[in-house]
Amino acid sequence: MPSPDHLAAVLFDMDGTLVDTEDLWWDACAEVARGLGAPLGPGDRQALFGLPVEDAAAHVLGRVSDDPGRDSVEAMLTGAFVRRIENGVTPLPGAVALLESLRVAGVPAVLVSASPRTVVDIVLEIVGGHLFRLSVAAGDSARNKPAPDPYLAAASRLGADPAACVAVEDSPTGIASARAAGCAVIAVGPLDAASGVTTVPTLESVDLPLLRRLVSGQVPPGA
CATH class of the missing domain: 1.10.150 (DNA polymerase; domain 1)
Incomplete structure (x- = not known):
């Protein structure tokens, strides 16, 4: 039986979370x-x-x-x-370093985007497709964000419990999707504290210990 702080996967939104688009x-x-x-x-x-x-x-x-x-x-x-x-996109601060740390630790990273597959595949080439276990794009689930389907599809394809996954998001639409799927959520950027999720200024503030605390419920929502 997995421990309470078992981190099954980290599920990343793309636009505005990993890359500056x-x-x-x-x-x-x-x-x-x-x-x-x-x-x-x-x-x-x-x-x-x-x-x-x-x-x-x-x-x-x-x-x-x-x-x-x-x-x-x-x-x-x-x-x-x-x-x-x-014409090129720029990974946001801390994105590649965090993905690399997950790869070294053996924690699957998944891209869960509301963008079309064409866009997702271009970004994967730029950021590094080898850093992701799989990706979910628009059309890969019955409904797109803010419905929970994209995050549920990602967890299902991994064989993971959504509650053991952390979703990394930057918009109210994406947060609603991840929360409805039952994932722990961390938001990047200047979101209103009323969003009710843990927020950080950039991905440079995110590491494995924080992600594990989120899954275990040790970080109160909105902290």
């Missing part, structure tokens, strides 16, 4: 909306933060008068995002 995603959304004759404003940026492509497409469609169809807008958003990703 939030500006690229916003630029892609703004480009598509502008091309459809519905320029986005500052308030739209927060609304689009952390959204999977299908929800972002719905947001954009809510602003246009001539509806080209959700599938078309999703394809445009994905294409615009991929073009930007292909």
Whole structure:
């Protein structure tokens, strides 16, 4: 029987958690909306933060008068995002070092992203696919974030109990998904303390002892 602090896996969100892509995603959304004759404003940026492509497409469609169809807008958003990703992305501070420490310790790391498989595979090449046991992208589960399906799919494919996994997230959408799946959650970045999860400024503050304490419940939510 596993010990109370058994860490089965660490499940990482991608955009804004491991790699600096939030500006690229916003630029892609703004480009598509502008091309459809519905320029986005500052308030739209927060609304689009952390959204999977299908929800972002719905947001954009809510602003246009001539509806080209959700599938078309999703394809445009994905294409615009991929073009930007292909020009290069930067791993966020502490990301590669944390992944390497998990690899050395034999703790599986899994990428759990709301982005399309095309985007995920490009980022894996840049960050290092060898550092991940597996990856889950949009379309790999029945529903995308904020539903629990992506995290449940990751745990199932590993044969792990979600409660023995820590999810690393940066958005309310992703946090909701991971918590609904039953994972312990740690959030990176300037999220409101009301999110109810442990937060750190960067991944440089995350190490194996902290991850194990999260799984065992030794770190109170919101700490």
